[in-house]
Amino acid sequence: MLTVIERAGTDTDRSATWLCECECGNKKVVQGNALRQGKTRSCGCLNKQKSFIDETGNVYGKLxxxxxxxxxxxxxxxxxxQCECGNYREVEGTKLRKGKITHCGCDRKSTKGRVSPTKGKTFPTKVRPNQQYGALLVLGRVPRKGKGDVIWACRCMLCGGRTEIRSSSLTSRKTKSCGCLAGRPWEKRKQKKMSLRELLKGKVNPK
Known part of the structure; x- marks a missing residue:
């Protein structure tokens, strides 16, 4: 419903126009004839709201x-x-029907670790002693001055060598050994299609 606030002037047809405020809060300039004849009853929001689907009571996932x-x-x-965990969330109807949102966010909060987009495996996002990344076993944190990425002392389970690796290199799986997999051992592994797990079992000697 429109409420007339004040006269806005005249249009090209020399008809009086009026500034009106809609129930939704929007304002619109409308011809006096359109108001009196009931042709214009809102700012346009009524036409947009007619086609919405009533989702009241429907269940989508946990919502x-x-x-x-x-x-x-x-x-x-x-x-x-309302989510099964008790939290509330406002969601667009289209996202509910398409299955894009099925919970309040509690599923993401309860998931421990991060999922690798390439292998689909869960691995820890924080490095701690005695954790293993590839062939590297984390021994402890290396003291250092200043700010920057944390450095960890690691032992290679393939050759027994010791090395220092950044946290980001471990968690991203960019570094999987002390370097002994480089060169000929890597080519040998690639030719035989041996996995790192098989190397750790001693099926292939990297030296």
């Missing part, structure tokens, strides 16, 4: 839809949902 809430985007209906 149960409770009620519709005001949305900053008038073309997309937004819904207040």
């Amino acid at each position: 149960t839809v409770i009620q519709r809430v005001p949305s900053t985007t008038q073309s997309k209906a937004k819904w207040l949902c």
Whole structure:
């Protein structure tokens, strides 16, 4: 419903125009004839709201839809949902129906570690002593001055050598040994298609 605030002037047809405020909070200039004849009853939000799908009571994953809430985007209906964990979250109806959002975010918070996009395996994001990354066993933190990436002392389980590796190189799996896999041993491993796990079992001698 529109509420007339004041006269705005005249249009090209010399018809009086009026500045009106809609129930949704928007303002619009409307011809007086359109107001009197009931042709214009809102700023346009009523036409956009007619096609929305009522999601009240529907369940999507862990989310149960409770009620519709005001949305900053008038073309997309937004819904207040309650998660199985008890938290609440506002979600657009299209994202619910497409399965893009199925929880309040509690699934991500409860997941320990980070998933590698290449192998799909979970590995720790924080380096700690006695953790193994590839063939490297973390022994302890190396004291250093100043800021920067943390350095860790590691022992290579393939050759027994000791080396110092940055945290980022360990967690990203960029460094998997002290360097003994480079050169001919790496080519030998590649030709026989041996995995690092098989190397650690002693099936191939890297030296």
